[in-house]
Amino acid sequence: MDNYDTVDSHEHPWLGRLIKVGLFLLAQSIAVLLVSFVALLVSFETSWSATTEQASLLQPGDAKSGSLLLKQDGAYTEAIRLGIDVDITVSGPTLRTRVTQAFRNPTRDWVEATYVYPLATDGAVDTLKMVVGDRVIVGDIKERQQARIIYEQARRDGQKAALTEQERPNIFTNSVANIGPGETVLVQIEYQEPIHQSGNEYSLRVPLVVGPRYNPAPIVQSVDFRKDGSGWGATASDPVPDRDRISPEVADPARSAPLNPTSITVHLNSGFALGEVKSHHHNVKIESPDNRTRVVTLADGTVPADRDFELTWKPVAEKAPSVGLFREHVGDADYLLAFVTPPAAEQATQKPLPREVVFVIDNSGSMGGTSIEQAKASLLYALGRLQPNDRFNVIRFDDTMDVLFPTSLPADAAHVGEATSFVRALQARGGTEMVPAMRAALTDKINDTNMVRQIVFLTDGAIGNEQQLFETITAMRGRSRIFMVGIGSAPNTYLMTRASELGRGAFTHIGSVEQVEERMRGLFAKLENPAVTGLSAKFSEAKADVTPAIIPDVYRGEPLVLAAKLDKLAGSLEIKGRVGDRPWSVTLPLQNAAEGKGLSKLWARRKIGDAEVARTLREMAPEDTDKTILALALDHQIVTRLTSLVAVDKTPNRPDGEPLKLSELPINLPAGWDFAKVFGERPQLTPTQLRERRADAGQPATRRPAPVTPDAIRLPKTATSAEVKMIAGLIMIVLALILFVFNRRRTLLTDAA
Amino acid sequence: MPRLISPLVLALVGTILFGDGAYIHAKAWLAQVLLERAFDRSIETGQVVKPWSWADTWPVARIEVKRIGASAIVLEGTSGQALAFGPGHLDRTADAGERGVAVYAAHRDTHFRFLRNVAIGDVIDVTRSDGKRFRYRADSSAIVRFDASGIDPATGDFELMLTTCWPFDAITPGPERYLLHATLIGDGE
Numbered sequence: 001m002d003n004y005d006t007v008d009s010h011e012h013p014w015l016g017r018l019i020k021v022g023l024f025l026l027a028q029s030i031a032v033l034l035v036s037f038v039a040l041l042v043s044f045e046t047s048w049s050a051t052t053e054q055a056s057l058l059q060p061g062d063a064k065s066g067s068l069l070l071k072q073d074g075a076y077t078e079a080i081r082l083g084i085d086v087d088i089t090v091s092g093p094t095l096r097t098r099v100t101q102a103f104r105n106p107t108r109d110w111v112e113a114t115y116v117y118p119l120a121t122d123g124a125v126d127t128l129k130m131v132v133g134d135r136v137i138v139g140d141i142k143e144r145q146q147a148r149i150i151y152e153q154a155r156r157d158g159q160k161a162a163l164t165e166q167e168r169p170n171i172f173t174n175s176v177a178n179i180g181p182g183e184t185v186l187v188q189i190e191y192q193e194p195i196h197q198s199g200n201e202y203s204l205r206v207p208l209v210v211g212p213r214y215n216p217a218p219i220v221q222s223v224d225f226r227k228d229g230s231g232w233g234a235t236a237s238d239p240v241p242d243r244d245r246i247s248p249e250v251a252d253p254a255r256s257a258p259l260n261p262t263s264i265t266v267h268l269n270s271g272f273a274l275g276e277v278k279s280h281h282h283n284v285k286i287e288s289p290d291n292r293t294r295v296v297t298l299a300d301g302t303v304p305a306d307r308d309f310e311l312t313w314k315p316v317a318e319k320a321p322s323v324g325l326f327r328e329h330v331g332d333a334d335y336l337l338a339f340v341t342p343p344a345a346e347q348a349t350q351k352p353l354p355r356e357v358v359f360v361i362d363n364s365g366s367m368g369g370t371s372i373e374q375a376k377a378s379l380l381y382a383l384g385r386l387q388p389n390d391r392f393n394v395i396r397f398d399d400t401m402d403v404l405f406p407t408s409l410p411a412d413a414a415h416v417g418e419a420t421s422f423v424r425a426l427q428a429r430g431g432t433e434m435v436p437a438m439r440a441a442l443t444d445k446i447n448d449t450n451m452v453r454q455i456v457f458l459t460d461g462a463i464g465n466e467q468q469l470f471e472t473i474t475a476m477r478g479r480s481r482i483f484m485v486g487i488g489s490a491p492n493t494y495l496m497t498r499a500s501e502l503g504r505g506a507f508t509h510i511g512s513v514e515q516v517e518e519r520m521r522g523l524f525a526k527l528e529n530p531a532v533t534g535l536s537a538k539f540s541e542a543k544a545d546v547t548p549a550i551i552p553d554v555y556r557g558e559p560l561v562l563a564a565k566l567d568k569l570a571g572s573l574e575i576k577g578r579v580g581d582r583p584w585s586v587t588l589p590l591q592n593a594a595e596g597k598g599l600s601k602l603w604a605r606r607k608i609g610d611a612e613v614a615r616t617l618r619e620m621a622p623e624d625t626d627k628t629i630l631a632l633a634l635d636h637q638i639v640t641r642l643t644s645l646v647a648v649d650k651t652p653n654r655p656d657g658e659p660l661k662l663s664e665l666p667i668n669l670p671a672g673w674d675f676a677k678v679f680g681e682r683p684q685l686t687p688t689q690l691r692e693r694r695a696d697a698g699q700p701a702t703r704r705p706a707p708v709t710p711d712a713i714r715l716p717k718t719a720t721s722a723e724v725k726m727i728a729g730l731i732m733i734v735l736a737l738i739l740f741v742f743n744r745r746r747t748l749l750t751d752a753a
Numbered sequence: 754m755p756r757l758i759s760p761l762v763l764a765l766v767g768t769i770l771f772g773d774g775a776y777i778h779a780k781a782w783l784a785q786v787l788l789e790r791a792f793d794r795s796i797e798t799g800q801v802v803k804p805w806s807w808a809d810t811w812p813v814a815r816i817e818v819k820r821i822g823a824s825a826i827v828l829e830g831t832s833g834q835a836l837a838f839g840p841g842h843l844d845r846t847a848d849a850g851e852r853g854v855a856v857y858a859a860h861r862d863t864h865f866r867f868l869r870n871v872a873i874g875d876v877i878d879v880t881r882s883d884g885k886r887f888r889y890r891a892d893s894s895a896i897v898r899f900d901a902s903g904i905d906p907a908t909g910d911f912e913l914m915l916t917t918c919w920p921f922d923a924i925t926p927g928p929e930r931y932l933l934h935a936t937l938i939g940d941g942e
Contacts, residue, residue: 368834431806715858716899718836719861719918720781720863723862725774726770726775728771729771732766736767739760740757
């Protein structure tokens with residue numbers, strides 16, 4: 001056989017080759033066919049399942065860039081107009097803000113207006129007043145559903161009604177029904193808020209930017225007093241940066257629509273001789289009736305509500321009082337608000353505490369793309385910042401986990417070098433098993449109480465078992481502090497804030513590689529300068545209900561702020577902690593507390609925050625949480641996610657066509673309110689922020705103009721490279737075939753020759 | 754023989770490229786099959802069921818447009834990895850059926866290929882992983898830039914937004930997105 005074959009091939013030398021070529025071509029084409037068949041099957045799967053009926057009503061191509069294809073019932077030029085007046089009275093530790101919104105209806109229809117607006121997160125909204133003509137209707141606090149029913153009923157009956165609802169802890173909605181043609185209805189809400197203190201400086205902040213903002217909530221919500229501390233320019237050394245200012249979600253003014261004209265007045269009664277008073281973003285006029293009082297008004301009368309109003313003030317004295325104690329008697333209870341600034345001056349000159357830092361980096365598949373780059377860059381920056389006397393370790397996890405060193409090691413050049421190459425080699429893949437990693441990080445092997453133990457956790461938080469993570473933290477946190485670093489464009493903010501709150505640390509958000517250095521520098525300011533740790537508060541005699549439940553670390557120059565409800569105002573409050581490496585305590589006799597205003601509401605507001613935390617910890621069942629919140633809210637008359645304020649004008653409506661004249665506006669228009677200016681002909685008062693519906697339409701309009709809020713939500717990339725690849729692949733295969741056949745021919749021809 | 758090498762290499766690279774592209778589609782298709790199963794189990798058990806053990810996302814809803822017979826399982830989150838398997842539910846947006854706007858995004862060439870066929874007025878059914886069904890009606894569409902979506906997450910209405918890359922037939926990625934807006938009209942039957 002062998003022989004025969006050989007002879008045969010010798011007889012027909014090109015025939016064998018031809019067969020080989022044929023076989024190769026056959027195999028090749030089968031492979032190509034197979035692959036393309038599978039690809040086609042998959043690629044047209046959806047088309048097959050979708051019948052090819054043409055979309056007849058809409059051609060997306062008709063849509064213009066940036067526009068919403070909405071049918072509108074009326075022209076926008078006839079929109080409801082809104083003017084806002086903000087009147088703030090600062091009395092000592094608290095401030096009361098009255099926001100007056102004037103809804104003016106220049107149209108010939110009866111309308112209902114809905115206005116979404118931001119308020120301070122820690123503000124307790126407790127008053128709603130509606131001013132119609134010369135009548136003032138005061139709103140009542142009701143359960144949310146009930147309030148909604150009352151409002152809808154009034155709306156249908158043609159009565160004027162106003163409703164204040166909480167959409168998010170810092171986003172509220174005011175609805176006003178039955179604003180007559182040419183009429184103006186004033187809606188006033190009032191809220192109580194603590195002032196913010198940072199070092200020598202006191203501050204208040206009024207969010208004016210209309211439209212939802214997705215700032216990550218302040219790190220430890222119960223101490224968000226400190227959020228206004230820095231970023232004011234003057235206090236650049238402040239260890240805790242201002243979360244609001246550094247958040248990437250801050251609206252781009254260039255893209256935001258023109259906003260509602262706003263006037264602002266601040267009556268500042270500081271309680272001490274005032275030094276510098278400064279508005280950071282607005283030109284203001286400042287009058288000084290006496291040395292403890294200032295009246296601040298906008299120099300230009302009104303401004304468009306396009307940025308937050310920030311005011312800071314300092315005492316004349318070199319140093320701000322380091323202790324403030326205020327009380328209020330409401331019902332049968334006493335409420336206490338304490339500001340204590342731990343001694344800090346010498347802390348700055350002290351060498352920083354040695355630290356043990358455990359870095360945890362999430363390299364799961366969800367971190368793929370830029371996220372892992374940001375995480376790696378952040379971690380590399382952090383490694384570079386370590387001091388030789390620090391100890392550190394690195395843990396990486398996906399659905400598996402690696403701990404770099406068996407135990408935390410000194411941050412000398414060799415170890416840092418090893419860690420650096422470990423981090424550089426990381427790639428994003430696999431699942432996200434966060435709990436074991438957190439557990440490993442929390443395991444305190446060295447247990448050296450002379451070292452500060454910190455965990456820096458870099459992740460996008462894309463997990464569903466948050467609860468489990470929170471439970472791990474609560475069970476194992478010991479003396480460790482957890483600093484969450486949220487990576488990527490949309491990290492699980494809920495997880496970040498809660499985890500850092502429970503871990504008594506902070507939350508930093510890094511949304512792009514460019515932000516890495518700035519954010520990490522801010523984080524390190526916190527890591528390197530913990531002024532007071534291990535804080536606890538004790539009342540000697542009074543039985544106290546203290547909030548926050550978990551007292552967070554207090555950073556250099558920041559005050560510790562406590563609110564408490566007491567059964568009696570007797571004995572003293574002792575606060576203990578450690579400043580650097582030394583124990584520190586301070587005792588405040590309660591008798592010396594000064595009278596404050598609205599403290600009970602602040603206490604209630606913070607208790608509500610605590611209840612929400614307890615719910616996430618499952619210390620409280622959701623129903624119990626709701627019950628607690630509802631009781632607190634009804635008791636203290638504040639708006640929450642479960643309660644709303646509603647006001648209904650029972651008197652019959654004035655007849656149609658009778659316009660409300662300017663002179664009819666009530667005299668309790670706040671000082672500084674210039675009606676003509678407020679309603680001056682600003683073109684297009686953003687109908688986008690002001691959703692309205694015609695009262696006589698009966699049914700709520702099914703469609704409303706979608707508000708154009710500046711990039712609150714970024715849409716992900718939704719195109720694959722599949723088609724490019726497949727097309728390129730096909731072209732190459734075809735080219736290869738042509739080349740092959742061409743070559744073959746030439747070979748055959750030469751052979752034949 | 755050396756003459757054979759260049760076409761062979763070319764063919765090999767071509768096949769790999771083609772296979773890579775086909776793999777994206779295959780993955781998208783296969784994942785939906787697995788997700789479909791996981792989702793059904795989610796509804797039965799009321800628990801979060803991961804479609805495969807190492808997944809870091811899980812099905813949260815099924816969207817269906819009955820008129821054109823399209824359906825897809827939506828995943829939590831919109832990381833690149835999640836979007837390879839199915840439409841993603843944008844973080845920080847409401848769940849379907851809740852007050853606010855639920856935003857689902859998917860690739861224009863895989864799971865949301867059907868979006869071009871959805872007309873204004875079409876009914877979109879959303880089944881949540883807890884078994885609750887909601888019915889939406891498509892009422893507007895828009896082309897926006899990815900960073901200027903104009904979506905109001907705090908809207909007082911019950912809204913649904915489906916989004917994918919625009920234009921539909923482009924083969925390179927671009928900054929524009931197609932938005933399809935729908936409003937809740939009631940619970941599913």
